[in-house]
Amino acid sequence: MIPIGKTTARWMTLRYALALTLIALGTLAGFIMTERVIGQHERMLEVVNVSGRQRMLSQRTAFLVERLKTAADPAIRMELGRQLSETTDMFEAAHHRLSGRAGAEEGPPLGPPPQNLFFSGPDPLDPVVADHIAALRRVIAAASAGRAPDAAEANHITAQALGPLLERLERMVTLYQEEGEAGFQTLHRLGLAALLITLLILVVEALAIFRPMTSQVRRQFADILRMAETIERANATLEQQVRERTAELHAAKTAAEQAHRAKSRFLAHASHDLQQPLQAIGMFTGMLERQPQSGKAAALLTDLKAAQRSMRDLLNAILDISKLESGVVTPKSVALPLSPLLDQLEAEFAGQAEAKGLRMRAVPTNAVVRSDPALLERIVRNLIANAIRYTETGGVLVGCRTRGEMLWIEVYDTGRGIAEPDRRRIFEEFVQLDRPDRDRSEGIGLGLAIVERLARLLGHPVTVRSVEGCGTVFAVGVPLAE
Structure with a gap:
């Protein structure tokens, strides 16, 4: 993003917020005036309705x-009196609503009336209506008793209702209409003013805010385009450099892989020549053993045999790693009963374990798995040798556990255990956990590396579980034979 300056950005933000606030206020004013127009219209309609009903009443x-004047039957007079009473009640309720004195049962008041029409002025309407209602109540009282109304009063009511009172009611309606129309005109002018103000605000926004903002955006786009062109040129140069470096790295990687494969092939095919000197040393050592030895010579001979054994183990481990890396080892899976293999390994390692004061035992099993016999034997052999090497007290146990379609060959020891951070590192070449008291001639850290490579070649998973101070369990999963 192209920086535009904190002051400029703050000022543009302030103007934009002010413009939005003014637009919001104009919209709110328009909404309020619209609501006022609607309320005025509803009130005017209600006033016209009630005043029209009052004229009709x-x-x-x-x-x-x-009709009461001409009715001769008392029963008819009583019925007409009841109808007149209901009509008078509605007439009075309408008058109360128009004059602003309506009670809760009569409906909401519609006042205040325009120009104090009802209560002040030279000829207020409220006393006229009150006198008319009082005269009606007297006629109603006479009719309820079955008597004929007073002729003079009846004539006065008729003349008043169809003459001056009707004119006054019509004038009232006219005044209400004029007041409503004046309110409409005022609201119309206010609405027009709000519209003009809103349009003016929009024009000011366009000139004072959006136009500078558009110019700023155009400048930013121009800067972005220049930066994009610069980046594109830099990318083109960088891509060329990356291609050149990639080609160099690929060539170096190819050369290194070729050298590594050549080394592995050399070690794999030169194993016979490398082992011949060791065999000769072994032969000479055997000949020396058959000769009379002094105490010092016997000790030197023992050290020589230990050095020969360490050299042979180291050479065999290096040759195994080289064979696995060069790809000359091809597994051949067959149905393999485990019992003979475990019995053989138990007999082979029993003496070595006993020499360290350990117990070595393999749990009998009838399981038959599918694997390469020689490679699986080497895996289990290395795990047992590793367990004996790192166990000082207790023993080593080899057992089998079936889980689904897999058989797990597990090697338990009662050694010191392996810390959590070291449980992946122990499968790397030449990695030995710190043991100051361990004889360095016992190995150089290739046993578990060979186990990991053989297991990966066979497709057998290897797991390790350990509790520091209690021991370790190495397990290799082998598919059961069908």
């Missing part, structure tokens, strides 16, 4: 009073 009261 005024005319209905005049009609019922006229």
Whole structure:
């Protein structure tokens, strides 16, 4: 991203936030005015509805009073009185709503009325309506008793309802309409003003905010394009360098692999020639053993035999590693009973374990697995030799455990155990855990490396479990024969 400066970015952000705030305020004002228009319209409709109903009720009261004047049957008078009472109640409730004095049972008030129409002025409407309602109540009282209304009062009610009162009610409706229309006009002007202000804000934003921002973005894009061109040129140069270095590394890797394979092939094919001097040393050592020896010569002969054994083990381990790395070892899997193999190894290592004061035992088994006999024997042999080498007290146990379609050959020892960080490292070449008291002639750290390579060649998984101070369990998984 191209930097544009903290001050410029802060100022542009402030202007943008201010513009958004003004737009939000204009939108809120428009919403409020719209709600006011809707409320005004609803109130006006309700006023027109109620005032229109009041005019209709005024005319209905005049009609019922006229019928009462001509009714001769008391029962008819009583029924007309009941109808007149209901009409009068509705007329009075409408008057209370229009004048702003409505109770909870009469509905919400619609006042205050315009220009104090009901309570002040030269000719207020409220007293006229109150007198009219009082006259109606007296007519209703007479009708409820079955009597005819007073003729003068009935004529006054009719004349009032169809004359001055009706005109006053119509004037009231007109005033309400004029007030509503004036409110509409005011809100219309305010809405137009809000629209103009919002448009003005948008124009100011376009000139003061978005135009500079667009210019800044164009400058940034130009800088980005220049940087992209520079990076592209650098990438082209870098890719060429990478190709050259890759070719050099590939050539060096190929040469190293060829040298490594040549070394491995040399060691694999030269094993006979390398072992001949050791065999000659062994022969000469045997001849010396048959000669009379002094005490000092016998000790030297013992050291010579130990050095010969260490050299032979080292050479055999190096040759095994070389053979595995050169690819000359090809496994041949067959159905292999484990019992003869374990019996042989138990007999072979029993004396070595006894010489260290250890117990060596292999648990009998009838299992038959599928593997290469020689390579599997070498794996188990190395695991047992490693267990005896690193165990000072206790013993070594070899047993088998079936899990699914795999048989796990497990070698238990009661040695010092292996720390968690060392459990992968022990399978590397020439890795020996720190043991100051161990005889260095016992090995150079290739036994487990050979085990790992042989197991990988055969496709047999190898695991290790250990508890420091208690012992270790090495296990190799071999598929069961079908």
